[in-house]
Amino acid sequence: MVNGRPMKVVGVLPAGFAYPLNAEMWQPLAFTAEDLNPNNRGNHGYLVLARIKPELTLEQARADMQGVSKTIIERNLNYPYGKFNFALVLVPLLEDTVGDAKTALWVLTGAVGFVLLIACVNVASLLLARASAREREIAIRTALGAGRAQIVRQLLTESVVLAILGGVTGLLLAPIALHGIIQLGAVALPRVSEVRIDARVLFFTMGITLGTGILFGLAPALQASRRTPFEDLKEGGRSGTPSSASNRARRVLVVSEVAFSVILLVGAGLLMRSFLRVLGVDAGFHADRILTMRVSLPQEKYSKPEQVRTFYAEVLRRIGRLPGVEAAGAAAALPLSGLGGSGTTTVDTQDVPPDQTTPEADWRPVTPGYFQAMEIPLIRGRYFEEYDSETSAPVAIVDDTFARAYWPNEDPVGKRVKLGGRQSTAPWMTIAGVVGHVHYRALEAPSRVQLYWPEAQRPYNTMSLAVRTTREPLTLGLAIEKEILAVDADQPVYQVRSMQQLKSEWVSQRFLALLLVALFADVALVLAAVGIYGVMAHSVALRTHEIGIRMTLGASRTDVLRMILAQGASLTAVGLGIGVLGAIALMRLMKSMLYSVSATDPLTFLGVALLLVSIALLACYIPARRATRVDPLVALRYE
Numbered sequence: 001m002v003n004g005r006p007m008k009v010v011g012v013l014p015a016g017f018a019y020p021l022n023a024e025m026w027q028p029l030a031f032t033a034e035d036l037n038p039n040n041r042g043n044h045g046y047l048v049l050a051r052i053k054p055e056l057t058l059e060q061a062r063a064d065m066q067g068v069s070k071t072i073i074e075r076n077l078n079y080p081y082g083k084f085n086f087a088l089v090l091v092p093l094l095e096d097t098v099g100d101a102k103t104a105l106w107v108l109t110g111a112v113g114f115v116l117l118i119a120c121v122n123v124a125s126l127l128l129a130r131a132s133a134r135e136r137e138i139a140i141r142t143a144l145g146a147g148r149a150q151i152v153r154q155l156l157t158e159s160v161v162l163a164i165l166g167g168v169t170g171l172l173l174a175p176i177a178l179h180g181i182i183q184l185g186a187v188a189l190p191r192v193s194e195v196r197i198d199a200r201v202l203f204f205t206m207g208i209t210l211g212t213g214i215l216f217g218l219a220p221a222l223q224a225s226r227r228t229p230f231e232d233l234k235e236g237g238r239s240g241t242p243s244s245a246s247n248r249a250r251r252v253l254v255v256s257e258v259a260f261s262v263i264l265l266v267g268a269g270l271l272m273r274s275f276l277r278v279l280g281v282d283a284g285f286h287a288d289r290i291l292t293m294r295v296s297l298p299q300e301k302y303s304k305p306e307q308v309r310t311f312y313a314e315v316l317r318r319i320g321r322l323p324g325v326e327a328a329g330a331a332a333a334l335p336l337s338g339l340g341g342s343g344t345t346t347v348d349t350q351d352v353p354p355d356q357t358t359p360e361a362d363w364r365p366v367t368p369g370y371f372q373a374m375e376i377p378l379i380r381g382r383y384f385e386e387y388d389s390e391t392s393a394p395v396a397i398v399d400d401t402f403a404r405a406y407w408p409n410e411d412p413v414g415k416r417v418k419l420g421g422r423q424s425t426a427p428w429m430t431i432a433g434v435v436g437h438v439h440y441r442a443l444e445a446p447s448r449v450q451l452y453w454p455e456a457q458r459p460y461n462t463m464s465l466a467v468r469t470t471r472e473p474l475t476l477g478l479a480i481e482k483e484i485l486a487v488d489a490d491q492p493v494y495q496v497r498s499m500q501q502l503k504s505e506w507v508s509q510r511f512l513a514l515l516l517v518a519l520f521a522d523v524a525l526v527l528a529a530v531g532i533y534g535v536m537a538h539s540v541a542l543r544t545h546e547i548g549i550r551m552t553l554g555a556s557r558t559d560v561l562r563m564i565l566a567q568g569a570s571l572t573a574v575g576l577g578i579g580v581l582g583a584i585a586l587m588r589l590m591k592s593m594l595y596s597v598s599a600t601d602p603l604t605f606l607g608v609a610l611l612l613v614s615i616a617l618l619a620c621y622i623p624a625r626r627a628t629r630v631d632p633l634v635a636l637r638y639e
Contacts, residue, residue: 002025002027002298003298003299003300003301004298004300004301004490005298005300007027013026016194019093019097020047050090052090058090058092061090062089062090065087065088065089065090066087066088068088069086069087069088072086072088073086078421078422078423079344079421097190097191098190101189101190101509103589103590103592103593104189104509104512104513104593105189106589107267107513107517107589107590107593108513108516108517110586111264111267111516111517111520111521112520114260114263114264114520114524115264115520115523115524115527116208116212117256117260118257118260118261118523118524118527118528118531119166119527120212120215120216121216121253121256121257121260121531122253122257122527122530122531122534123159123162123163123216124216124217124219124220124253125250125253125254125257125531125534125535126534127155127158127159127216127217127220127221128219128220128249128250128253129250129534129538130220151221152218152221152222155217155220155221156214156217156218156221158217159213159214159216159217159218159220159221160210160213160214160217161213162213162217163209163210163212163213163217164209164210164213166209167205167206167208167209170205171197171202171205174197174201175197178195178197181195181512181516182195184508184511184512184515189509189512219249220249250535250538251535251571253531253535254531254532254535254571254575255571255574255575255578256575256578257527257528257531257532257575258528258532258571258572258574258575258576258578258579258612258616259575259576259578259579259582260524260528260579261521261524261525261527261528261575261579261612262575262576262578262579262580262582262583262608262609262612263579263582263583263586264517264520264521264524264525265521265524265525265608265611265612266579266580266583266587266604266605266608267517267521267583267586267587267590268514268517268518268520268521269601269604269607269608270587270590270594270597270599270601270604271510271513271514271517271518271593271594272514272518273597273601273603273604274510274593274594274595274596274597275507275510275511275514277595277596277597278443278444278507278510278595279507281439281443281444283335283336283438283439283443283503284335284376284436284437284438284439285335285374285375285376285438285499286374286375287498287499287500287502287503288499288500289326289468289469289470289471289472289473290373290374290466290467290468290469290473290498290499290500291465291466291467291469291473291474291476291477291480291496291497291498291499292334292464292465292466292467292495292496292497292498292499292502293464293465293477293480293481293493293494293495293496293497294462294463294464294465294493294494294495295312295315295330295462295463295464295465295484295491295493296461296462296494297311297461297462297491298461299461302461305390305459306390308459308460308461309389309390309455309456309459311487311488311491312330312367312455312459312463313367313456314487315465315483315484315487316328316329316330316367316369316465318483318486318487319465319467319480319483320369322476322479322480322483324469324470324471324475324476325467325468325469325470325476326373326468326469326470327369327372327373327467327468328369328373328465328466328467328468329366329367329368329369329370329371329372329373329374329465329466330366330367330370330455330463330464330465330466331364331365331366331367331370331463331464331466332364332365332366332455332460332462332463332464333364333440333464334464334466334499334502335374335438335439335440335502336439336440336441336442336443336502336503336505336506337464337502339464340362340364340440340441341362341363341364342360342361342362342363342448343360343361343363343419343420344360344361344419344420344421344424345360345361345363345417345418345419345420345449345451346417346418346419346420346421346422346424347406347415347416347417348415348416348417348418348428360448360449361402361448361449361450361451362440362441362447362448362449362450362451363419363450363451363452363453364450364451364452365452365453365454365455365457365458365459365460365463366384366452366453366454366455367384367454367455367456367463368383368384368385368386368388368454370384370466371383371384371397371435372468373466373467373468374438374466374468375468376435376436376438377435377436378433378434378435379400379403379433379434379435379436380403380411380412380413380433380434381397381413381431381432381433381434382432382433383397383433383435384397384432384452384454388432388454388456388457389454389456389457390456390457392457393430394427394428394429394430394453394457395429395430395431395432395453395454395457396417396429396430396431396432396451396452396453397431397432397433397434397435397451397452397453398412398417398431398434398435398449398450398451398452399434399435399436399437399438399449399450399451400434400435400436400437401437401446401449401450402434402449402450402451403434405449412431412434413431413432413433413434414430414431415430415431416428416429416430416431417429417431417451419451429453435452437450438450442506443503443506443507444595464495465480466499467480473498473499473500474496474497474498477496480493481493481496510593513593525611525612525615528612528615528616529615529616529618529619530619532568532571532572532616532619532620533619533620533622533623535568535571536564536567536568536619536620536623536624537622537623537626539564539567539623540564540623540624540626540627543627544627547560547627557628557629558628560624560627560628561624561625561627561628564620564623564624564627565617565620565621565624567620568616568617568619568620568624569613569616569617569620572612572613572616572617576609576612576613580605580609583605584599584600587599587600
């Protein structure tokens with residue numbers, strides 16, 4: 001039984017099938033006479049799916065659709081298709097499924113790649129340092145007959161073993177990380193709940209692990225094997241006198257770490273500023289202390305308009321009497337819900353060019369109390385009242401963008417509009433008021449011009465309730481549901497959530513991208529600091545003898561401190577310069593993820609530079625401070 005009507009089950013879909021909606025039951029779609037009315041060309045509420053014939057390419061199918069579009073326009077010259085840039089567009093299913101998340105996924109993939117590179121560079125730097133410390137050991141092995149290939153193989157094996165240990169550790173931690181991403185990205189990322197650690201993931205991880213182990217272990221291994229036994233053995237047992245090539249390699253690695261860190265930090269900074277700008281957008285309503293829920297009245301039981309009107313009027317009357325309720329109303333679709341109707345609206349005026357008398361508008365039936373519950377401001381005229389009923393003259397409310405577009409120099413109150421094109425038989429509605437513009441479709445961009453009419457004059461079976469409360473909204477959920485069941489004991493409610501939750505879900509993709517990129521940027525910053533510290537500490541250890549000589553010849557501790565800090569600062573400056581250039585080039589690729597922030601925002605770049613320089617100088621200061629405490633006599637005897 002569905003809505004009191006018996007139905008026969010004719011098929012079962014695979015578990016998890018959720019396109020285009022996560023529905024549990026599907027019914028045949030039947031078109032009404034109104035749907036097929038030639039004058040009802042503004043009805044865009046259907047999703048059309050098609051499978052292209054095997055012998056056709058996507059380009060051929062798109063060309064066919066262009067021909068169909070042209071035919072529709074030519075046969076309906078009285079409809080302003082040209083104004084709306086009408087065209088039948090084919091979009092591949094994968095592209096439609098991924099949608100806006102595609103750029104975010106590529107950005108996150110790039111961030112992971114940069115963190116992996118920084119970690120590998122750090123390990124390569126440590127392997128170079130270890131190879132420098134083992135030069136005498138390697139020289140002895142070579143003198144005893146070990147070939148260069150054997151030395152390289154041994155050092156490369158050590159690198160691969162380290163990589164495998166890291167890869168195995170990562171796989172052990174992956175389920176925890178995946179669980180967190182699924183929880184955070186349930187709304188933000190399409191089909192994220194279907195992600196599993198399967199054989200493909202294991203093989204991919206194995207390939208990356210072995211590849212990085214070989215690639216980043218090869219350079220230190222080759223570098224260590226180039227030294228001749230005579231060069232190392234003649235140093236009389238002194239350990240840690242690296243070649244100039246080894247020193248250059250470590251400096252290059254540190255510079256690359258800093259550069260990669262700059263790119264990640266700039267990306268995180270831009271996403272942070274963009275996220276804060278989105279949160280600061282005036283959405284046209286106040287989301288705090290609003291409880292929302294959706295009610296869908298079955299057509300079989302509520303087939304007459306007066307039944308629908310009576311139900312919602314009684315429900316809202318009961319809700320309004322509950323303790324803690326300030327205002328209550330209903331609309332066919334709430335802001336940021338992804339729902340809502342739109343279509344052609346005809347304006348009865350001669351003061352604008354003819355092609356502008358049929359705007360494409362977002363339209364919504366609403367009940368009295370809706371604007372008050374959402375705190376949508378009244379700019380001119382009045383809100384809907386209880387006397388705006390089926391027996392009174394049809395009225396409408398438009399938003400201020402509608403008013404400015406079609407009556408820029410006069411009061412729109414008293415003007416007339418109607419749904420549909422100029423040939424539409426829909427009744428003319430007199431504008432009773434003007435309200436503020438609401439971001440129904442997205443926070444980042446204004447919606448179309450907006451038109452409202454009283455639900456009582458054109459009832460909708462499916463409505464969303466909006467209840468403004470004096471306390472935590474969700475605490476009233478059961479009480480409101482009880483009042484609905486008192487009106488109809490069989491009527492369920494669904495999608496019970498606060499307006500803040502709805503708003504949070506809308507920005508969840510931005511928040512997830514920001515959170516992960518910021519996390520990767522923090523890891524990169526720590527790795528870069530560790531890398532700089534490691535290089536400087538190793539440099540101080542190798543230059544202990546030199547430092548002793550300098551101090552014996554009169555260099556002060558301040559001179560030594562300045563020398564070490566200058567070395568670290570120069571490496572940081574080079575890495576910073578390269579990183580800034582890389583960030584300028586790469587940040588343009590994530591323009592679509594930014595809102596009201598330039599991809600080359602100077603404030604973000606300056607902040608990243610100051611942060612990185614501060615961390616780098618701190619990482620240099622610790623070994624530099626240790627160098628100033630060297631006893632010159634001990635340093636001169638240092639081997």
